[in-house]
Amino acid sequence: MNSEEITSRLERKGVKPTANRILVYKTLAGLDHPASLADIESLQLSMDKSSIFRVLTLFHEHDVVHAFEDGRGILNYELCLSEGACNMNDSHVHFYCESCQRSFCLDNIHIHDIKLPEGFHAHSLSFVVKGECAECRKKNHNL
Numbered sequence: 001m002n003s004e005e006i007t008s009r010l011e012r013k014g015v016k017p018t019a020n021r022i023l024v025y026k027t028l029a030g031l032d033h034p035a036s037l038a039d040i041e042s043l044q045l046s047m048d049k050s051s052i053f054r055v056l057t058l059f060h061e062h063d064v065v066h067a068f069e070d071g072r073g074i075l076n077y078e079l080c081l082s083e084g085a086c087n088m089n090d091s092h093v094h095f096y097c098e099s100c101q102r103s104f105c106l107d108n109i110h111i112h113d114i115k116l117p118e119g120f121h122a123h124s125l126s127f128v129v130k131g132e133c134a135e136c137r138k139k140n141h142n143l
């Protein structure tokens with residue numbers, strides 16, 4: 001994803017595109033799995049941890065990213081695919097491998113139709129399945 005596209009995506013979410021924000025967005029867009037603050041820090045060497053955290057917090061407030069707790073209770077972030085405000089209808093189930101400690105997106109298993117009572121509003125939503133990923137299962141059980 002190029003910087004112009006990121007700029008316009010951020011603007012549509014109501015976020016002013018600064019150099020740091022574009023960098024963090026680009027890092028997340030280049031991954032095929034959700035990332036924790038520590039993951040992003042290890043990939044994004046030009047920014048310190050607190051700057052990355054500030055950007056992620058702002059992104060979360062503006063629905064630029066979705067966040068969920070992985071199997072260790074650590075927040076993982078991934079880009080929201082909806083334009084503008086998001087009502088979490090694009091959320092999906094995640095899988096956390098207890099062996100290699102990676103998070104996977106199960107894009108085909110959606111979490112929609114969660115009907116909250118009148119007056120309630122969701123900010124985040126987690127559905128994490130824990131276990132062993134296919135790779136680890138093969139390795140650990142000689143399958």
Ligand SMILES: [Zn+2]
Binds near residue numbers: 063080088
């Ligand atoms: Zn979304």
Ligand SMILES: [Zn+2]
Binds near residue numbers: 098102132
């Ligand atoms: Zn694994």
Ligand SMILES: [Zn+2]
Binds near residue numbers: 078094104
């Ligand atoms: Zn995901």
